[in-house]
Amino acid sequence: MMRSRQRGLTLIELIVFIIVISIAVVAVLQVIGQNTARSADPIRRKQAMAIAEGLLDEVRSAAFTFCDPADPNAQFATSAAQCATTPEGLGPEKDNARPFDNVSDYGAANGAPVVYATDLAGTNFPAGYAATVTVTQAGNLGPGSAMVPATDALRIVVTVTYGNESVTLESYRTRFAPNNF
Incomplete structure (x- = not known):
């Protein structure tokens, strides 16, 4: 008489299967946990970018003129010598408040970064974000005869930091024909 062999798993095979599946599940859960922990970073970067873009x-x-925009000669002055009052320089005037009336008012006279803690409406930036603006003369821009003179170009750098990260935007502003309001 022939005996039929029973089919199934032994206890050892079942324990090995459970161990292998457990290791795989733990690995997948760790990957999911890491991705979840890092998912806030793109949101923080997007917020920093929005702050930087708004400030830039x-x-x-703002206007970019040789004279303060309140100066009667501001619209037609082709040099700082033609201003009726003090020519516009880097740094804000004492009584000037945001929004400033000239691009150069957003920077410091020595070219150092200026810290801003609020947006244009006066609302504080979210906790953990800090913004700086640096305005300096850009130097001569452009090739050959199409060059923009150093006095007619400003380099604007806005940096927003959050935690150990930062977002930096850079732009240039030029003065043209004869002034730009």
């Missing part, structure tokens, strides 16, 4: 737009939208 504010700076670039």
Whole structure:
């Protein structure tokens, strides 16, 4: 008489299967946990980018004239010597408040970064974010005869830091024909 062999798993095979599946599940859960922990970083970077873009737009939208925009000669002055009052220089005037009336008001006279803690509406930036603006003369821009003189170009750098990360945007503003309001 022939005996039929029973089919199934032994206890050892079952224990090995459970161990292998457990190791795989733990590895997958660790990957999911790491991705979840890092998922906030893109949101923080996007917030920093929005702050930097808003501040850069504010700076670039200001006038860029030889004279303070309140000066009666501001619209037609082709040099600082033609201003009726003090020519515009880097750094804000004492009584000037945001939004400033000239691009150069957003920077410091020595070219150092200026810290801003609020947006244009006066709302504080979210906790953990710090913004700086640096405005300096750009130097001569462009090739050959199409060159923009150093006095007619400003380099604007906006840096927003959050934690150990930062976002930096850079732009240039030029003065043209004869002034730009």
